Amino acid sequence: MHHAAASSPLIGALILLIAAVIAAPVARRLGLGGAVGYLFAGAAIGPSAAGLISHPDAVLQVAELGVVMLLFLIGLDLKIERLVALRLQVVGFGGGQIAVTTLALAGVAMAFGYDPKPALALGLALAFSGTAMALQILDERGHLNRPYGEQTFAALLAQDIAVVPALALVPFLGSAASGDAADSWTETLLAAGEAIAVLAGIVVAGRYLLDPMFRLLARTGAREVMTAAALLVVLGAAEAAHAVGLSMALGAFLAGALLAGSSYRHELEADIEPFRGLLIALFFMGIGMTIKLGEVATHWAPLIATTLGYLALKIAIAAALARSFGASFADALRIGALLGAAGEFAFVLIPLTLANGLIDADTATLLSATAALSLVAAPPLIALAERLADRAEPSSGAPGADEDYSGAKGEVMVIGFGRVGQIAAQLLLAEGVETTLIDANPERVAQAARFGFKVYYGDGSRLDVLRAAGAARARAIVVCVDDREVAKRVVEIVQTSFPLTKLVVKAYDRGHALELYALGVADVARETFESALVIGRMALEAMGVDAERAAEIEEDVRRRDAARLEIQRVEGIYAGREFSYTNKPTPQPLSQPKRKGAMLDGRTTGESPT
Numbered sequence: 001m002h003h004a005a006a007s008s009p010l011i012g013a014l015i016l017l018i019a020a021v022i023a024a025p026v027a028r029r030l031g032l033g034g035a036v037g038y039l040f041a042g043a044a045i046g047p048s049a050a051g052l053i054s055h056p057d058a059v060l061q062v063a064e065l066g067v068v069m070l071l072f073l074i075g076l077d078l079k080i081e082r083l084v085a086l087r088l089q090v091v092g093f094g095g096g097q098i099a100v101t102t103l104a105l106a107g108v109a110m111a112f113g114y115d116p117k118p119a120l121a122l123g124l125a126l127a128f129s130g131t132a133m134a135l136q137i138l139d140e141r142g143h144l145n146r147p148y149g150e151q152t153f154a155a156l157l158a159q160d161i162a163v164v165p166a167l168a169l170v171p172f173l174g175s176a177a178s179g180d181a182a183d184s185w186t187e188t189l190l191a192a193g194e195a196i197a198v199l200a201g202i203v204v205a206g207r208y209l210l211d212p213m214f215r216l217l218a219r220t221g222a223r224e225v226m227t228a229a230a231l232l233v234v235l236g237a238a239e240a241a242h243a244v245g246l247s248m249a250l251g252a253f254l255a256g257a258l259l260a261g262s263s264y265r266h267e268l269e270a271d272i273e274p275f276r277g278l279l280i281a282l283f284f285m286g287i288g289m290t291i292k293l294g295e296v297a298t299h300w301a302p303l304i305a306t307t308l309g310y311l312a313l314k315i316a317i318a319a320a321l322a323r324s325f326g327a328s329f330a331d332a333l334r335i336g337a338l339l340g341a342a343g344e345f346a347f348v349l350i351p352l353t354l355a356n357g358l359i360d361a362d363t364a365t366l367l368s369a370t371a372a373l374s375l376v377a378a379p380p381l382i383a384l385a386e387r388l389a390d391r392a393e394p395s396s397g398a399p400g401a402d403e404d405y406s407g408a409k410g411e412v413m414v415i416g417f418g419r420v421g422q423i424a425a426q427l428l429l430a431e432g433v434e435t436t437l438i439d440a441n442p443e444r445v446a447q448a449a450r451f452g453f454k455v456y457y458g459d460g461s462r463l464d465v466l467r468a469a470g471a472a473r474a475r476a477i478v479v480c481v482d483d484r485e486v487a488k489r490v491v492e493i494v495q496t497s498f499p500l501t502k503l504v505v506k507a508y509d510r511g512h513a514l515e516l517y518a519l520g521v522a523d524v525a526r527e528t529f530e531s532a533l534v535i536g537r538m539a540l541e542a543m544g545v546d547a548e549r550a551a552e553i554e555e556d557v558r559r560r561d562a563a564r565l566e567i568q569r570v571e572g573i574y575a576g577r578e579f580s581y582t583n584k585p586t587p588q589p590l591s592q593p594k595r596k597g598a599m600l601d602g603r604t605t606g607e608s609p610t
């Protein structure tokens with residue numbers, strides 16, 4: 001099996017796919033998260049365990065593209081204007097986090113007997129945080145647009161920018177003792193100039209060339225050409241950045257941010273997303289393969305102690321700095337946990353430190369194992385930090401972005417001012433009902449203000465925000481958020497803390513509606529049901545069906561759907577099929593019989609008995 005996996009790329013791919021398909025569901029079932037499952041799967045099939053995959057470095061080279069595509073997709077959701085607005089967090093918080101963590105880790109290394117130069121190189125290698133891990137978790141939660149998500153992202157972006165000086169500094173530290181420092185400084189300045197030129201080229205191309213290119217390709221009508229163009233943009237920007245020593249992810253992110261306002265943004269997102277998901281899984285499996293289980297088993301006590309101490313130090317520094325940059329205690333705890341694990345660049349900088357003679361092979365092995373174990377430990381720590389933050393939030397005194405809710409006195413509260421919430425609010429406002437509008441997207445809040453709406457910024461799934469916004473006084477709370485899990489949390493909080501308040505909840509689909517009914521919500525509306533009925537009636541009328549007959553059919557489908565939903569509430573989503581009209585075809589013979597049939601008494605079909 002080992003030889004087959006090594007000689008056949010197809011068998012190797014099958015092994016990786018089987019491991020991913022088994023590991024992710026099991027890990028999620030145990031509450032550990034998909035990333036931990038992929039890490040364990042990689043360790044199990046890697047060279048230090050089953051040995052089914054013998055070259056993890058080759059896997060990681062391909063899998064790194066997953067991180068590249070993840071950053072590109074994040075860039076698509078973050079316009080350049082928003083990025084400029086985050087500059088204080090990127091330079092101040094992100095830069096400060098790298099600097100303070102590097103110096104703190106270097107100080108620990110010196111306390112263990114290392115000279116200043118090797119200690120500084122080690123501190124730098126371990127100061128970076130796991131971009132893929134942190135962003136994957138934020139993306140799964142839908143928290144990238146929250147204040148703590150933005151602050152975490154700012155730190156990770158600062159680290160991607162800091163890769164160039166870090167990669168240049170380690171050889172400089174190694175060459176300082178041999179008198180080659182002047183040459184290293186010259187090379188560093190030349191590399192910085194090349195990096196600036198490439199970034200400027202990406203900006204110019206993104207601003208003036210990419211949109212016309214996609215417009216031209218879209219006219220061909222060939223979907224595969226658009227997919228190829230999307231991959232070309234991502235990989236081209238990544239390779240351009242990599243060619244001058246920058247992070248590939250930084251180049252892809254910048255390309256995505258420049259295309260955030262493009263008319264083809266959603267097409268690009270749909271084309272890249274499938275590749276991103278598979279390659280991120282492959283990335284974590286590749287990291288798992290680098291864990292040398294023999295070394296872990298032999299030195300488990302110092303490794304565990306080193307990993308726990310490393311995580312504690314990084315979490316404490318990141319949380320303290322986040323607090324100093326305006327984060328609440330709860331959000332600082334979340335940020336610290338997300339930035340605690342080692343970054344992907346640790347697996348580049350540690351070998352580079354070894355190659356420059358700053359550390360020995362045993363130290364490099366120990367540090368690489370520590371970095372990998374920190375990634376394994378990160379998801380449970382992040383989940384624990386989230387629970388602690390949720391408990392701390394009601395007493396933190398920060399409802400959300402320091403919003404002033406003193407004017408929120410509505411009889412009805414609408415949570416989520418998106419496409420559904422905006423229309424629902426129109427009916428309430430038309431009747432003169434005093435309504436409090438809340439949304440967790442700061443851009444949407446600002447946009448609503450330009451149209452004359454007062455929308456309060458805040459996370460409606462937080463009890464302190466609901467209390468501050470006057471949920472205790474509201475007669476009804478209308479939940480119009482897009483995230484199913486957020487809607488569920490809002491329902492549970494309202495039912496527990498404001499049991500006399502009526503709930504009206506938007507459901508994403510039939511399955512979500514059944515979940516809400518199971519929670520005890522009486523008033524549930526599926527977001528597309530009414531519009532789908534109208535479209536169907538219009539289609540009938542377009543076919544020449546009388547308007548009254550079309551309305552009767554619409555009402556019949558509505559009654560049948562309601563009856564089916566009642567049965568499904570008891571028997572499950574697959575019940576009540578008899579209430580649906582289907583397009584099941586009428587069975588027809590495949591071909592006409594070539595000869596007449598004959599009865600058993602010898603008569604042909606159609607012949608009368610005598």
